[in-house]
Amino acid sequence: xxxxTITKEFMVHYAHIVPNAYCEPxxxxxxxxxxxxVHLCGRVDNKTGMIMDFKQLKEYISPVIDMFDxxxxxxxxxxxxxxxxxxxxxxxxxxxxxxxxxxxxxxxKEINDVLLTKIQSTICSVFKVDFWETSSAYASxxxxxxxxxCITKSRFTC
Numbered sequence: 001x002x003x004x005t006i007t008k009e010f011m012v013h014y015a016h017i018v019p020n021a022y023c024e025p026x027x028x029x030x031x032x033x034x035x036x037x038v039h040l041c042g043r044v045d046n047k048t049g050m051i052m053d054f055k056q057l058k059e060y061i062s063p064v065i066d067m068f069d070x071x072x073x074x075x076x077x078x079x080x081x082x083x084x085x086x087x088x089x090x091x092x093x094x095x096x097x098x099x100x101x102x103x104x105x106x107x108x109k110e111i112n113d114v115l116l117t118k119i120q121s122t123i124c125s126v127f128k129v130d131f132w133e134t135s136s137a138y139a140s141x142x143x144x145x146x147x148x149x150c151i152t153k154s155r156f157t158c
Contacts, residue, residue: 003041003042004041004042004043004044004051005039005040005127006039006040006050006051006052006054007037007038007039008037008038008040008054008058009035009036009037009038010035010037010038010062010065011033011034011035011036012033012065012068012070013031013032013069014031014032014034014068014070014071014072014073015030015031015032015071016029016030016031016032016072016073016074016098017029017074017075017078017080017098018098018099019075019079019097020097021097029072029080032133032134034068034103034131034133035131035132035135035138036065036068036129036131036132037128037129037132038061038111038126038129039126039127039128040057040115040124040125040126040127041124041125041126041127042124043124051123052119052123052124060114060115060118060119064107064111064114065107067092067110067151067154068092068103068107070090071090071091071092072088072090072091072092073092073094073098073103074091074092074093074094075093075094075095075096075097075098076093076094076095076153081093091154092151092153092154093151093152093153093154094106094149094150094151094152095149095150095152096148096149099139100131100133100138100139101141102149103139104130104138104139104140104141105141105149106149106150106151107129107141108126108128108129108142109149109150110151111126112125125143126143127142127143128140128141128142129141
């Protein structure tokens with residue numbers, strides 16, 4: 001059987017500051033309702049007829065998705081980063097600006113790491129992660145990325 005791709009979508013709501021953005025509104029704190037699409041590629045199992053059960057996929061990667069939901073996401077070098085980290089309950093600090101491009105890359109790496117620990121890599125793999133910052137604009141990270149974007153600090157006390 002040939003490889004097949006399956007996709008699971010999630011919604012998250014977050015705030016961020018993009019200090020190096022071209023326009024002023026993006027350089028101040030603002031929020032988005034984002035859609036994340038996780039695409040897996042693999043061979044269909046002859047017994048189950050599936051690459052992976054969607055419920056199982058959701059169970060495995062929800063902890064990663066949940067880190068982004070209702071969080072403030074900032075570059076660790078942003079002048080507001082420490083204030084938010086010390087005073088708010090859901091904060092992600094990154095080693096880069098929290099753009100759609102960097103968030104898709106971080107999600108790709110985090111989800112791929114989780115799946116590698118949960119399943120055999122021969123079953124399926126992350127093919128692509130789409131991060132829809134708005135209903136008409138998104139960035140994708142595929143398995144041939146070469147980016148060092150990562151989460152450097154997180155705080156979740158609720």
